[in-house]
Amino acid sequence: MVPIQWYLWLSVIVFSIGVFGFLSRRNIIVIFMSIELMLNGVNISLVAFSHYLQDMRGQILVFFVIAVAAAEAAIGLAIIISLFRNKATAHVDDIDEMKG
């Protein structure tokens, strides 16, 4: 039996890699993928908890996360397309319209 801590460590690592990617990459598509990474990291821990606590709600939550991720990906990518059309760039640090 694999201890739950292993799953959680894995989850933390994946999540942190996602965080790092999100904060450091310039390419907006990779940033989006970093978000997916974070979501997956969380999902791992959720499923692991579900298994460990013998509670089905963890898995239900993962289901909803996936649903929201799908929605987010659809909208986000649409935004990227429309952004690229207008600004002709996929780098987030080229977009600073809200600069104070």
Add this chain to the structure above:
Amino acid sequence: MLAEIFFAYFAVVIVLTSILVIASRNPVHSVLWMLLLFFHIAGLYLMLDAEFLAAIQIIIYAGAILVLFLFVVLLLNLKEEIKGRPFSRIFVIALVLAIGMAVVISSTMKLLPPGPVGQYSMDMIRATKGGNSSIIGRVMYTEFLFPFEIASTILLVAIIGAIVLAKKRLRS
């Protein structure tokens, strides 16, 4: 022992592909690394007796979302972007933050609740006809019916939103 070996394999691949996803210069490579990542996560789910989610992970994440990513990457002409530097100016801060985040989150592990508290034990799932999927369905359509409906609405909104946002402006 076998379980630990399998877990080790999955974990190593997951971490490596994760790093490759964010490290690849070319987003197409990232997407492909991600594909690999998702398959391994699905494997992890199977190890945790979550067959339904493993299937969903493959079908939706790998099948739908990643394909969407791939389309977008291909749709955008990213030649110029690929040549520039991949990381932004807050690279170091991001690294510190990510590590800090990992440290802080992992420090909560000692707060783990003791022992199983739910009713869905392995034996109970095995005894149920249809197994994991059947139980998820039951819970989903009873206890979580309302959130489920909301999720469907969110998806509908997302569809419409995506169409509106992505379509070209009609010349009026």
Add this chain to the structure above:
Amino acid sequence: MSKYLLIPVLPLLAFFINIILGRRYLKDNAQWVSIAAVLGSFVIAVSSLFDVISGSRFYGDIYTWVVAGNFRASVGFNIDELTSIMLIVVTTISSLVHIYSVGYMHGDKGYYRFFSYLSLFTFSMLMLVMSNNFLQLYFGWEAVGLCSYLLIGFWYEKRSASDAGKKAFIVNRVGDFGFALGVFMIYLTFGSLDYRTVFNSLSMHLNDPLVHMNLGITAVDVNLFTLIALLLFCGAVGKSAQIPLHVWLPDAMEGPTPVSALIHAATMVTAGVFMVARCSPIFNLSPFAMNVVAVVGAVTAIFAASIGLVQNDIKRVIAYSTISQLGYMFLAEGVGAYSAGIFHLYTHAFFKALLFLGAGSVMHAMEGELNIQKMGGLRKYMPWTYWTFLLASLSISGIPGFAGFFSKDEILWQAYSSGGPGRLVWIIGSITAFMTALYSFRVFFMAFHGEFRGTHEQEHHLHESPKVMTIPLAILATGAVVAGWVGIPSLLGGGNQIAGYLGHVLGHPKGEGTGMQEMMVMGFSTALGILGIGLSYIMYGRRSELPQKIAAAFKPLYTLFYNKYYVDELYSYTVVKPTLWIGKNILGKVTDGTIIEGVVNGVPGLIGWFSARFRRIQTGLVQEYAAVMAIGILIIMVVLIVW
């Protein structure tokens, strides 16, 4: 009571009728309303004089004007000997000036306006003299000031006229400021503004230690009565153009001449004299205040006379003469001879109004020319004016038999007989009498004798004024001669009825002296008067070179007199200009502009400065926002875990 009510109300009605209907409907017929009203008032005034003589006085309220907290004031009348004399003076002169104005103002585009203002003035002046309390007195006081303002600035398109009106009002306000404080003090001390209550309770307060407490305001021992008296006198100084507030009266000559005659000679400017007489019970309790009154009067008398000696503007000479004569009246009151002061007020009203109207007649003939250097030889063109002017000049010079003689002599005698400082005052008064004769006849000789020195057009235009103007002149001339006959001193076989009559209200002066001394005083002043006329004849009547020689010999003095002692300039440089400068540069720019606005705009400025620094945080880069967010999340998590 309703009879007395009519006295002021008739002119008020005339004012309303004229001001509302005048411009559209009455136009050139406006005079009828005003004249009818003022004649009506005159008739009632005469009848009320007889009422008072027969012993029936009136004292009562009409309605309660203001009630606020413990403050209470009414509108009411007080008809006694003093009031009745004033009523006669006001209504008589006013009626004559009204009639005269029909001719003088004929064809002026503001004809209706002129008569409505005259009516308003008459109303205000009557309210002032008839009042039975200090607040109503103050009402009349300011209201006549308003009419004066309106009438001085009657030809408002002339810059100098509107300036003069404004100046008159503001200078008067300075005096009224003290007057109002005096009224406050009276109310605080006596709990009432009613004459009768105040004057009757004076005796109660005599032994009140509070009253005699040294208020420590000046080095002099100023007690409460002195303070009240001096504050009231402030008002009188402003209204009656005494030093140092005399500056408005000469400028007031910018107004139409009938106005100068009515307001700035016969009635309004004497309000101060009237007020001091009315408040004589208070003044009597303060020897110091009395001395101040006497000294201010005496100094003003000689001061104004000295200026009058060298002015060339015919109306200004008469104006300075008015100031000088008003100083005479205060001089009399300062030595306790209130009835003599009022007597002089009464005679002065006739001869001074006559002088002004005569000057107006001359101006009428000369097409508005005022400079006596450009006149001369008018005698043959304007006999009526000439003779009436002569009578007035003789009267003011104190030639025996004329009105001015009796009143002036009474004053000088009272000053002399009061002893002490009175002697000094008497000497000043006598010198002034000499100067009065000198400048009065200077005008007379330069205007009416010798050769005409104006332009040919003016000479061609010369004519006697119409009947409507000369008849009032004649009536006034009669007054200038006979008006004094009610006050012939017993020494000359008269009964000095007016002193006895006014004595009921104003008391009798305490001065004593022998008949011999009185004779000496009388003779001395008469001699001075004649001397003045004689000198005037030598200097101006014969057109010698003497005046220029004297002027050249006493160049600094002449310049000083000619420039009116530079009082206007003094005020301009010490009061007006510094105030404006402070207003513009200190208050406007520094305080409001820099300090307050600095703080007000400085606070947002500071916020702006900070936000200019803080806005750098808003890089516009999503990732950096996210990084900050992550930091926040980390901090929150650490906090949650540690606790």
Add this chain to the structure above:
Amino acid sequence: MNQLGYPILSVVIFLPLLGALMVLLINRKNESLIRWVTLITSVLTFILAIPLLTHFDKTTSKMQFVESHTWIPQWNIRYSVGIDGISILFVMLSTLITVLCVLISWKAIKDRIKEFHIALLIVDTAMVGVFSSLDFFLFYLFWEAMLIPMYLLIGVWGGPRRLYAAIKFFLYTLVGSVLMLVGIIVLYFAGGRTFDIVQLSSQNLPYGLQFWLFWAFFAAFAVKVPMFPVHTWLPDAHTEAPTAGSVILAAILIKMGAYGFLRFSIPLFPEATKTYLVPMMLLSMIAIIYGAVICLVQSDLKRLIAYSSVSHMGFVTLGLFALNATGLEGGILQMINHGIVTGALFLGVGIIYERTHTREIADYGGVASRMPVYAAFFMIFTLAAIGLPGLNGFIGEFLILFGAFSAKKAIAVFSATGVVIGAAYMLWLYQKVFFQTVNPKIEAIPDMDLREIVTLLPLVILIVWIGVYPNTFLSYMHASVQHLLERVNIAPESLSIARLLPWR
């Protein structure tokens, strides 16, 4: 429920709001209908307010025509309105001034007519509401509600620097109001969880609390009045506002500050008030002289009148803080007087501004020759402003100075110089504008028409009426002022610093 048997105050308060709704529904192109509806509403409001005067019981100091309903029970907030001898005259003045503002704007306002009239009617509601609220919450609501339409009136229909003026006005008053809001909340808890003004006014708060609350309320009221160091919004706001805005500002809005002192500061914090009488009187004195001296050098018609308001309101606060019956009644009367006279002066300036579109005094001259009727009206207003006896300004100023003189002689003496300077600047203004030769720029201006005469005539009548027989108006105040003084006089004198601590 009250003497009349119907909720008259609510009718008066909300009728203008109803009118505003009606105007909202009218097509904006139908300009004359908008104007007429507004005019009729405001006139109707004024007429409906008249029973307040006729049925007012002058013998009692209690609130009259009271209506009280539960509004938000959780917080013990009530909708309660009522008036006493202090507020009744302001209610009347507000309704009257609104009518005149509608009339004066008949031709002057040419764009966004609909919005203008809606704003005007909302201001009317808020004004009456402020003067008749008996609940702090309601009061604050109206107090702030006044601000928004006023801000718009200045900012949209004002002169060239309108935005600067509007923002300045808004920020200034808001800063004050916020402090007052804090004060109100503190009062709510300190006074036993109630917003009831009457109830709070009869409580004796600890001195330390009074001290802080006094200053919190002072901030709001001093800005509105405006008292000396916080007056600089007023010249800008008055100058840039359209005529109707200036009139409302001068006639009503700045009275709210002085009214606040009367209604709240004095009865709620009697001890603190007594402690600060002399500083307050000194500030008033400074305002009187300061405003007057600055007036002497103004070159802008409206700015001059605005600064004269600073001076005149100095008299008002001087009277209030003399804290004796004469001073208080004089102060209240002078508030009415100033509302009438300065309102009238601004109306007058509006009339001429409409013809010439300049506010520079130097651009005028000789107006009396071209507009004799107008000159006569303006003369009356000028004379009333400089306190000529027989006109209203005199009664107010005299009573105030007398009250102040009874309290603090030196302050009254210095303040009285304001009357002298007042005469100087008003007459200077009158001379420059109306006298002297006709300025070629205004060669062909027409005299007032009937509408303008009708606008000014009520004010002239009031000016003379108050001047000749002020008891009509003073008699309303006696009982309330007496009550106020009793309230103050039972409060002990206290000058100990140790008592400033709020927890004491």
